[in-house]
Structures are given as structure tokens and as C-alpha cells.
Amino acid sequence: MCDYSLHAVASRPAKVGDTLVTTSFYGTATRGFAAKEEPGVAVCLLPGTELAFENEVRYNRYWLSTKSTGFQVARFCKIQPRAPEQHHDALAFPDGSTVLLNILSEGQRARVLQLPAIPQDRRVHADAEKASRPAADTRIMA
Numbered sequence: 205m206c207d208y209s210l211h212a213v214a215s216r217p218a219k220v221g222d223t224l225v226t227t228s229f230y231g232t233a234t235r236g237f238a239a240k241e242e243p244g245v246a247v248c249l250l251p252g253t254e255l256a257f258e259n260e261v262r263y264n265r266y267w268l269s270t271k272s273t274g275f276q277v278a279r280f281c282k283i284q285p286r287a288p289e290q291h292h293d294a295l296a297f298p299d300g301s302t303v304l305l306n307i308l309s310e311g312q313r314a315r316v317l318q319l320p321a322i323p324q325d326r327r328v329h330a331d332a333e334k335a336s337r338p339a340a341d342t343r344i345m346a
Contacts (some may be wrong), residue, residue: 213232216246218237218243222238224315255317257278258276263307265307283302293305293306295308
């Protein structure tokens with residue numbers, strides 16, 4: 205859900221309607237999304253989450269050079285998920301191109317349009333797990 209290098213950063217799952225901002229997280233070499241209201245909290249996306257950006261998505265091609273994708277919409281995806289210790293979080297664009305979240309230019313705003321559908325068997329499992337938890341869930345999530 206969040207890239208491997210964000211394990212030490214507070215995080216929460218994305219919600220439909222969230223306004224997200226591309227940011228670098230203190231103490232890491234990773235960029236990702238934070239909620240506009242919670243700049244230090246990583247917002248984790250599931251593959252298939254659809255985003256609409258205020259402007260065409262920009263990314264840092266070289267040290268000082270930025271490039272535009274030409275698109276304002278994207279779908280979150282994972283690339284090479286089995287390669288350890290490598291950034292996997294990316295955005296897929298309508299032309300089939302992908303860009304790692306880690307190279308997105310900072311300060312871009314996007315709205316979460318749609319979360320991916322959860323397959324029925326996973327939803328039943330999640331509902332059963334939720335029902336088995338105590339009323340006040342005080343677990344610390346990593």
C-alpha cells in the first residue's frame with residue numbers, strides 16, 4: 205500500500221474525495237502523497253486508485269529538469285513488486301506510460317476519484333476480521 209521506505213512514517217489509507225499533495229517525507233529519501241491537512245502523514249493508495257490532478261502531472265527527469273506527462277488523470281499501480289528494496293509505487297497514465305511516485309515534482313495536488321473494487325471474497329474476510337475485533341481497537345499499526 206505504501207512504498208517499502210515509508211515504514212517509519214505515520215500513514216493512513218486513502219479515502220474517496222481526499223485532496224492529496226505530492227511531498228517528500230522527513231527522514232526518508234521517498235516522495236509520495238500526503239493529505240493537504242496532514243502534511244507529515246503518508247496517504248497509502250491501493251493499486252487501481254484513480255486520481256485527478258489540478259494540472260498536468262510533472263516529474264523530475266534529471267536533477268534540475270522537470271517534464272510533464274501531458275495528463276491530469278492517473279491510476280495508482282505497483283511496478284516490479286517482487287524486487288526488494290526498490291521503489292514500487294507508480295502512476296499509470298492513459299497512454300500506458302508509468303512514472304514512479306518517488307520522482308514526482310513536489311507540491312502537486314490531486315483528488316482521489318475512486319478506490320479499486322474489493323473482490324467479494326476479500327470483503328467477506330475483511331468484514332469477519334472487523335467483527336472479531338474488540339469494540340475499542342487500540343492496536344498500533346505499522
